[in-house]
Amino acid sequence: MFRALSQIVSVTRFSLASLPQRLGSSASAMLGIAGVVAVMVGVLSIAQGIMSTMTGSAKPANVMVLRSGADTEMTSGLGGDEARIITEAPGLARNGDEVLASRELFVIINSPLKSTGTDANVPLRGVDRTAAQVRQDFEIVEGRMFEDGIAEVIVGVGASLEFSGMNLGDSVEIGSERWPVVGIFSTGGGVSESEVWSDARVVQDAFRRGNSYQSIHATLTSPDSFVAFKDALTSDPRLNVSVVTEAEYYAGQSQLLYNLITGLGTLIALIMGLGAIFGALNTMYTAVSSRTREIATLRALGFNSGPVIFSVLAESLLLALAGGLIGAGLAWLAFDGFRAATLNFASFSAITFAFDVNLPLLIAGIFFALVIGFFGGLFPAIRAARTPVAHALREL
């Protein structure tokens, strides 16, 4: 046992010591693997960013009420009376006299993307002032809250970054009107930051919605009262509504985009990985063939084939590990926190998000690099171990 170990250690040290002599070919295999890992981590971080934006900020006790059969807020509709009945339902949290429920409208307005200058479907949400308490960590970071009944808006930090004309003091074009931006708000990440908010009644007027709403966002006294709240509403003969938790709703909305990007990203990474394996195989076969005599000498001296195989594999894995670390590091430096906007197909509106290079993704990238290194080293290692000693010594 000890003998095998010491053989492994000495052969591996020996092969690693000669690594600088094969610098060019080793570096090319390493950088190849780094490229694969960087692309894989980079693409998947887009999906991660969208997912964490859509689901990260939902308060566990938050619920949404939509018209029964509506799959999104966009297609939902609730009359003024229905909205009132819902906000009077049992189980809703209170802050003093105020019920933590906000009657909301969800429409889109055209506003150009900063990056391309072409129109984006920016979500405009008409809300009750209580929305600020219903949303997690709502905070005005610049300016002030909108006034009730006045045509003015507050803009989420994400929207302010990605769409043009959305800074404090600008005004947002809504049809033939211009509504001034009086504040910038944050909700500690999350999908609300991609939105523009105004008073629900002002939005009702501007979009000719009468006294109707599209959804109710509310906070329950505790997540446990969800079932009771849902039963109370769905069994009320005056209502025809469906009740979902905010977390469930937004997870559902991001699923399509998440699956699309993750699926395509994985497919691309697998094909690139195959290419990197060919590159690594080339490098390792070259390494083995340039050391044929050396390996044969070791074998002649009484070293087993196990340590020889191990030393070649170790070299390949080490190169892959270095490549993986470089690639993951590059992806982290280049992409983490990179801000972008995309279209959420489910709600037909823009969402802004930041690429999210998180630890599990980095670990997955490095693991993928090691898999490439393993396959790239395995076959050359076996060849090295199998070459007949007498034959190999005569070579070169």
Place this chain on the structure above:
Amino acid sequence: MKYLTLIFANLRRKKLRTALTVLSIIVAFLLFGYLSAIKTGFTAGVEVAGADRLITRNKVSLINLVPLAHKRDIEAIEGVDLVTHQSWFGGIYQQPTNFFPQFVVEPEPFLDLYPEYVLTEAQKENWLSNRTGVIIGESLVNRFGWKEGDRIPLLSPIWGNVDGTQDWAFDVSAVYEAAEEGVDTSQMFIRYDYFDEATGNIGAVGWYTLRIEDPDQAAEVAADIDRAFANSPDETKTEPEGAFLQGFANQVGNIGFIIGAIVSAVFFTILLVAGNTMAYTVSERTNELAVLKAIGFTDTGVLSLVLGESLVITALGGGLGLLLAWLMVSAGDPTNGALPIFYIPPQDLILGIVLIFALAFVVGIMPARSAMRLQVSDALRR
């Protein structure tokens, strides 16, 4: 000819190394082709947009309807040849993941304006004679197994039927042919007369599509239309169809840039791998190259020998890679419906072929030059 014999003899010497290099180049070009199809899918339709077609929509947003009364005013504007309208139906077939687009159209002007959807005379008559008739594309046939005569139930979260429910049903009148590659065959077109009656004559439509007499006048005509509705309760925004679709693709994200970045990363790494192999191959053969020179090969002869070897490897790998990409893309969209337009545009195939030659040159030039500069006396002594 003698060069070719020599090149192939050299390639055969280390068969495994040659094979691995070719394989890694195959992978690079496979990705190039596949990614170009993905890019085309995301920028859906921009390439086949008609230059003489404009889209007029509500200025506030695409979800705001435009009054039906706008039609006459638009028709009156100079330079406008044909006006029709479309609406988004947004129906769900069985479950939301079965998403495919449905549009409400006026059949005759629609077919006139969009010659890329081809129906035979009999199919057209069939559609015009059935108010609940719809036409669908080939990829819906493949996806759901629908055929002419089938009745398709759809649930619309947006449009209530006249009976007070959200349930609708349509008959497949015909399956349209795509006149060219790049035409979306995952769409369904519903008749407006039936839709209008069933929704209770709401007097508004999704957006107008119109043909203009002179594509060069597009900007002026668009400005005239928008001016006609300025300061009305329903202002419009008019732009060429291509610009509209490009704007929509931009919303999804800067796909072109992302794909470009990935392709560059792929080619950079392949360049390293293949370039390194070529350099190694040449340095390993210093002796032989010197012998070739000694027996009378010229400097340029040796240069082209090495460059030729590089070209054979990249052409083999690149050609097979593009072929493989074409086969994979022909097998269909990997996302099950999210990218209905999925093909490699011809200009990208040409770019791929240019890239083959570029890669061959970049990979081969350094080792080829060092081979050319080889001093026979020095090299033979090594």
